[in-house]
Amino acid sequence: MTDLPKSIDIHEEGPREGFQIEPGPISSADKIALIEALAETGLQHIQVCSFVNPKLVPRWADADAVAGGFRPKDGVHYTGLWFNGRGLERALAHRDRLSLYGSITTTASEAFTQKNLNRSHAENMVAQRKQAALHLSHGIEIRRISVQAAFGCNYQGDITPADVIRVLTDGFAIADEAGVKPAIISLADTMGWATPIRVERLLGEVRSRWPEQRLSLHLHDTRGLAVANAHAGLRMGVNRFDSTVGGLGGCPFAGQKGAAGNICTEELVLLCEEMGIATGVDLDALIEVGRMAERIVGHQLPSELIRAGSLDAFRRKAA
Amino acid sequence: MTDLPKSIDIHEEGPREGFQIEPGPISSADKIALIEALAETGLQHIQVCSFVNPKLVPRWADADAVAGGFRPKDGVHYTGLWFNGRGLERALAHRDRLSLYGSITTTASEAFTQKNLNRSHAENMVAQRKQAALHLSHGIEIRRISVQAAFGCNYQGDITPADVIRVLTDGFAIADEAGVKPAIISLADTMGWATPIRVERLLGEVRSRWPEQRLSLHLHDTRGLAVANAHAGLRMGVNRFDSTVGGLGGCPFAGQKGAAGNICTEELVLLCEEMGIATGVDLDALIEVGRMAERIVGHQLPSELIRAGSLDAFRRKAA
Numbered sequence A, B: 001m002t003d004l005p006k007s008i009d010i011h012e013e014g015p016r017e018g019f020q021i022e023p024g025p026i027s028s029a030d031k032i033a034l035i036e037a038l039a040e041t042g043l044q045h046i047q048v049c050s051f052v053n054p055k056l057v058p059r060w061a062d063a064d065a066v067a068g069g070f071r072p073k074d075g076v077h078y079t080g081l082w083f084n085g086r087g088l089e090r091a092l093a094h095r096d097r098l099s100l101y102g103s104i105t106t107t108a109s110e111a112f113t114q115k116n117l118n119r120s121h122a123e124n125m126v127a128q129r130k131q132a133a134l135h136l137s138h139g140i141e142i143r144r145i146s147v148q149a150a151f152g153c154n155y156q157g158d159i160t161p162a163d164v165i166r167v168l169t170d171g172f173a174i175a176d177e178a179g180v181k182p183a184i185i186s187l188a189d190t191m192g193w194a195t196p197i198r199v200e201r202l203l204g205e206v207r208s209r210w211p212e213q214r215l216s217l218h219l220h221d222t223r224g225l226a227v228a229n230a231h232a233g234l235r236m237g238v239n240r241f242d243s244t245v246g247g248l249g250g251c252p253f254a255g256q257k258g259a260a261g262n263i264c265t266e267e268l269v270l271l272c273e274e275m276g277i278a279t280g281v282d283l284d285a286l287i288e289v290g291r292m293a294e295r296i297v298g299h300q301l302p303s304e305l306i307r308a309g310s311l312d313a314f315r316r317k318a319a
Helices: A014-019 A028-039 A063-069 A085-092 A110-117 A121-137 A161-177 A196-209 A226-235 A265-274 A283-297 A311-318 B014-019 B028-039 B063-069 B085-092 B110-117 B121-137 B161-178 B196-209 B226-235 B265-274 B283-297 B311-318
Strands: A009-012 A045-050 A077-081 A101-107 A141-148 A184-188 A214-218 A240-243 B009-012 B045-050 B077-081 B102-107 B142-148 B184-188 B214-218 B240-243
Touching (some): A009 A265, A014 A028, A014 A045, A063 A077, A101 A110, A101 A121, A101 A161, A121 A161, A184 A196, A184 A240, A196 A226, A196 B265, A265 B196, B014 B028, B028 B283, B085 B121, B102 B121, B110 B121, B121 B161, B161 B196, B184 B240, B196 B226
Parallel strands (some): A009 A240, A101 A141, A214 A240, B142 B184, B184 B214, B214 B240
């Protein structure tokens, strides 16, 4: 247990991840209301929107209205997501309100790279090299190297730590060429293949290879193991997590196969705070925001905690 | 990781726990169909019904029809639940089909003992002493000492390992008096207060005090941490778990507070099998039974895995 961090940074992605998949139209006002409520909980990093092609993701056709519409709170970092030059241009227009960071994004599964990006890994590395140059030309810091499908892939099967280290090495080569040193390695369990033992093995190998980089996990609860995987990550010293309030991001249609939500922010906060790991988040306030998210999307969200309530709420009643 | 067991025993409680809480009437035929399907998955312990007062639990008014109606499979142990002499009498009528085991049941929270049983802990110990004598008079082995609310209580707040050890000591005193040595200590997170660190601490202390007893966990997913708690338990050498297929046992009304389901059997199996811990269960077959349970209850169950499918299913496709 010696590697448990004293505190973690949570990067809340509920607005961005959640609203892109919801079937019902969600008003810009509701999106903004959720972002502003999240900022009041103590969360310091909130991803507010995705600057994507509205033909591909119609739910984010209002990205500019949302990015320009919320009332920023001091001390909170708001971020956006983009995948290409056109998206970056849109993000740059909100530079006064958004914290813009670049990343070099790799995928550990060749099959998924083809399926998702219609490119080979080698082709994607060319694209990432261009993207890195573009970021730097705009004075945007390249902070992260991230790996999609780092634990397994529905199209390729198991992914080994060697596969991940190979694509990370390619990512770091791009960073070296560009003269930058990304501080963070982010490992994404895109399709829900992680298990605690696989988290331990992969993080152990990555940490040995790049001991100076900070490790971050992006977990999905596709097969119900996300919280166990987060716990395994904490034990390996991970102190940065992406998550979504309420477990937003899941598929709202009962019985339909597909992406389950991300790890639930409030369940991650409960886990950490009860283990003495500071998150800076007021859990009861966050649970209220989870309930608000459920009202906005109009259907039940995966979070169990927003129904049960925090332990502290019961402790106060029992006292 | 040295304490990870090589294999675990799973006690499937889906039929009993699940059907007592469901709002819709579930036919005896459906209950029996689920029990028979579970027996085909490799599960070796299935709790099939509850011999309770039908005025209190109308959904188990057909306990005798179910206990007497399913087709037993060789090598599978079917059990029932009872709380008093009247229930035991009913269970005894099915002795040819059910494996009857007694337990001494304590509660670590005085407030919950009052609320749930309308007795003090001391009064409950008197009742448990009588119950133990009754079991032995019928030749029923007393196999377990169990502790309800072992990790915390909505009415009393935190429960310490010392609280648990105190009631366990009282339970073992009853066993000693009766001249029996229960082989299993079962710790129940009745109201969802367990966290991985609390599991480690409690199991560590209980194991030091009773090193010869086997440890068992009964976990609820009330606040989303059940799988993380199971993982912590495995690391402490726990090799016996209660669970329910699909996560049956939860409250089916969206947004209503109350008991979430038990830990999901198929997610527990996934966790174990992917860590090299044998369960004897065919996960793909079990996932099909989870989907069947969902059809029977007529609403979505908490299990993510019955929507996503096993990793092996994707491995076969990818190969």
